[in-house]
Amino acid sequence: MGPVHDGDAALDGLPGLPGLPRLAPTVAVHHHLLLLADDVEPEEVETLVTSLVVGARWTTTVSASMPGVLDLLPDADRHSRATLTGPWSIDAARDALGLPDWASTAFVVDVDPERSPAAPPHPGGYGPLLDAFGPHHPEGLERQVLDVAHACARRLAGALRVTSGAVVEPDPASAVDLAVHAPLWLDPDALAHVLEGALPGIELLPGAEAVHAEGHHLDGYGATWHDGEAGDHVVVEVEAAEVLAPALRTAAWTAGGVITYHLRWLDGDRTPSGRAGLRRRDRARASLEAAALALRDAVGGIVLDEDGFVVAPEQLRDPAG
Known part of the structure; x- marks a missing residue:
């Protein structure tokens, strides 16, 4: 997968969100996104992720004008990639991607896709997350990373937009x-x-x-x-x-x-x-x-x-x- 910003355009601060870089729609559409309200701090995301993933840590810290990179596999073979990068402002991508009005920031989920063969129809479905992908479900490392992101979304009253275009908004309760x-x-x-x-x-x-x-x-x-x-x-x-x-x-x-x-x-x-x-x-x-x-x-x-x-x-x- 490519970088998560479109050159300088992705780093322009937006009114009301001074210094917070904006996520370009052309990049956002190709990644899973952990969507959050503006009152969620990066440290909250870090606390949740590190409580589920042993060894996860910031490899690039959040600054006033640049997002941080939270690596879920910091010591693994570099052929494997699993990171959360953020926070980004999503105002520039909101309309193009149909993102919910309450969401203001996102962490980009960067992990190589791994998909199953077509799953047989199930009367009750396979759950909102898997159903969002149609018959070919994420598996392997992608499934593990998405499970972590989905758990964070539920705990933080957020949502997960997946690359199929579906927005999964788990009920915290x-x-x-x-x-x-x-x-x-x-x-x-x-x-x-x-x-x-x-x-x-x-x-x-x-x-x-x-x-x-x-x-x-x-x-x-x-x-x-x-x-x-x-x-x-x-x-x-x-x-x-x-x-x-x-x-x-x-x-x-x-x-x-x-x-x-x-x-x-x-x-x-x-x-x-x-x-x-x-x-x-x-x-x-x-x-x-x-x-x-x-x-x-x-x-x-x-x-x-x-x-x-x-x-x-x-x-x-x-x-x-």
């Missing part, structure tokens, strides 16, 4: 599932006690209590919770982590092993269009957040959302409050 990664293991009866307040009536899956009561070692176990009024179904899965999530790599306590408590909402619409669906999703999120808080109070550790980003305790809501 669609990330419902949580996981607590901690240094301590809870036996099944202790888990049920810790979560009873957040998930009243939680039931351990058959076998876990009996195995534990007989003194046998448990590699993992599960529990389930049903909200009879709303029809929600939550599954809790407990296991020793075999692979360390990138966001945990700087936590010293992980050297002693990590126990992961997955909290998953099943049978719910993550992107509802009606008010009833939105209320149901909000109730499910409140229940999972209360459960995550209760677990963290009991075992410590770090809470991650389903994209792998850290969720601070103060970001979790108390459904009773």
Whole structure:
């Protein structure tokens, strides 16, 4: 792929955005774009990317008049390329590319395309990101980089414009599932006690209590919770982590092993269009957040959302409050 600007024209500051270089439409159309509002700082993008990609770092820092280059493969063979370059002003490209009005800046995603053979039709589609490419889906390194950019778009209330011309705007509230990664293991009866307040009536899956009561070692176990009024179904899965999530790599306590408590909402619409669906999703999120808080109070550790980003305790809501 070529450079991300058209000579001097790409570096002209625009009124209201002093010093911010503008992205030329003729260049933008050939790249994936991470679209963001003007209140998102480059450091926020860096924090998210580096929490998902081990080793990612700025190889060119952001200056008053030039974008930075955030390299996802700084130590890799130079035959592979995966960078985010920005921020750029998108005012010059907005109309030509049909970009949303709320977006004002972009990071250019530079990665070589890798596409699958034609995928067979699927009744429910393959998800908004893959469906944006038609039958030939991104795979390999391109898919990995797009997954990171899509996760950033969801966390930052942004969007992703892909080279097919489609704009994918993930709903930030669609990330419902949580996981607590901690240094301590809870036996099944202790888990049920810790979560009873957040998930009243939680039931351990058959076998876990009996195995534990007989003194046998448990590699993992599960529990389930049903909200009879709303029809929600939550599954809790407990296991020793075999692979360390990138966001945990700087936590010293992980050297002693990590126990992961997955909290998953099943049978719910993550992107509802009606008010009833939105209320149901909000109730499910409140229940999972209360459960995550209760677990963290009991075992410590770090809470991650389903994209792998850290969720601070103060970001979790108390459904009773």
